[in-house]
Amino acid sequence: MKYEEKLSKMIQVETVSVRGELNLPKFIKFQELLKELFPNVFKTMEFKTFDGAMLLRWKAKNPKADPILFMSHQDVVEATGEWKYPPFSGQIAEGKIWGRGTVDTKGSLFCIFQSLEELIEEGYEPNVDVYIASSNTEEVAGDGAPKIVKYLSDNNVHLQFLIDEGGMIKSEPLKGAKGRFAMIGTLEKGTCNFKFIAKGKGGHASVPGKNTPLVRLGQFMASVEKDDPFKAKLNDTTIExxxxxxxxxxxxxGFVLRHAKGLSPLLNKVLPKVNPLATAMIKTTMAFTTCSGSNGLNVLPETAYVTGNSRVIHHQDADETYRIISERAKQFDIDTEIIYSSTACPVVDYKGKEFKLIENTIKEIFPGVIPSPYAMTGGTDARFFSPVTENAIRFAPLEIDEQQYKSIHALNENINIDVLPKGVEFYKAIVKKM
Known part of the structure; x- marks a missing residue:
């Protein structure tokens, strides 16, 4: 079966995750398909499931070092709106496979399974244990990955490194950067969700009064946007x-970026004003996401709230983020509650041998592509794995264009057929270098 046909079949099994719902049957169905598509993997590797999250182990006969782990999640986000091709059709057309999950992240999951399927078929014997991990709750920040980590930790497994989703191969990752770049995530920010609550007397809208809860919330949000309370600071990853x-x-x-280390004070001031993406790489961000007031069009709320999603950078941790934002909220007589909080992940050393291994493999498999570390602005399952590895490397070896990048969590997600072979080759090369 051709590569694109296998990935198409994987897309056709709908695996949308829903917060608070396990939906185990759909993931069992998906895993049964994987067993059909990759029989050598499932005959050779130990297979465990944790309420739908998968862990497979290819055991080395005489392991020479700690194991490695490849990751890519099974679940996808919902697919609404008018698509060019139905989102769970796995349509093969125009040199592409279309459907939800082709980029995020069944494309890389296919490459992982296919690479080990071929190595096993070739009779290759690994020098270290090789794991595959695939959670079913990544898109809803669920407990699939933590269950895998607990099992590994309980069994005293320490990984040399893992490779999860993250950056990909893309042209112009930063405006004006001409060329093809492999963006390797070495830094992942933490996450804090806050609830900002304003209270008042309520009453009829015909006599509104001043400084009602919704007005104060609006003033607070405008204040945060206009006078950002969080500090920008270039980190080593972004400088590199x-x-x-x-x-x-x-x-x-170009001159300024090449000399970013010496010009850090200037860039810390300028970047937040001119480049939102670069800003997110060097400071804590706050996005206001949901809100609630009264249930009546002519009723003033006694209590109103907005929620905020904050991505926490390393130099201002979750506790400091709470302190900063709650102090700003108090200026508008608003209380702050923490809904969820996680700290930023350990930073992978781009000078370390684990990163160098990935970097050199990229150069071999993708001639002309320039590898670079970068600071992740989103979240991945890799953040849970710090108890079992210091090297959670976030990179999917697939080349995408701007439309495909923008299709993640949006309409018409697709991936080119011709990028799959090199993705498979990448994972095979990593295993052989162990």
Whole structure:
């Protein structure tokens, strides 16, 4: 069966995860399909499930070092709106496979399984244990990955490194950067969800009074947007990314990025004003996401609230983030509650041998592509694995264009057929280098 046909079948099994719902039957169905598509893997590797989350182990006869782990989640987000091709059809057309999950992240999951399927068929014997982990709750920040981590930790498994979703191969990852770049996530921010609550007397809307709960919430949100309370600070990962991308950017910007380390004070002030993506890489962010007031069009709420999603950078941790934002909220007589809080993940050393292994493999498999570390602005399952590894590397070896990047969690998600072979080759090469 051709690569694209296998991935198409994987897309056709709908695996949308819903917060608070396990939906185990759909993931069992998906795993039964994987057993059909990759028989050598399931005959050879130990297979365990944790309420739908998968862990497979290819045991080395005489392991020479700690194991490695490849990750990619099974679950996908919902697919609404008018698609060019039905989102769970796995349509093969125009040189692409179409459907929800092709990029995020069944495409890389296919490459992982296919690579080990081929190695087993070739009679290859690994020098270290090789694990595959695939949660069914990544998109809803569920407990699939933590259950896998608990099992590994309870069994005293320490990983040399893991490779999860994260950056990919893309042209112009930063505006003006000409060329093809492999963006390797080495830093992942923490997450805090807050609830900001304003109280008042309520009453009839015909006599509204001043400083009602909704007005104060609006003033508070406008204040945070206009006068951002969080501090921008260039980190080593972003400085190195600028150094590597800088030579591809013409003019003054290229010069500044190439010399980012010496110009950090200037960039800390300028970047937040001109580049939202770069800003998110160097500071804690706050996005206001949901709200509630009264249930009546002519009723003033006694209590109103908004929620905020904050992505927490390393130099201002979750506790400091709470302190900063709650102090700002108090200025508007607003209380702050913590809904959820997680700290930023350990940073992978881009000078370390684990990163160098990934970097050199990219150069071999993808000639002309420039590898670079970068700071992840989103979240992945890799954040849960710090108890079992110091090297959670976030990179999927697939090349995508701007439309495909924007299709993640949006309409018309698709991936080119011709990028799959090199994705498979990448994982095979990593195993053989152990």
């Amino acid at each position: 990314m600028f150094r590597r991308l800088g030579p591809s950017i013409k003019g003054p910007l």
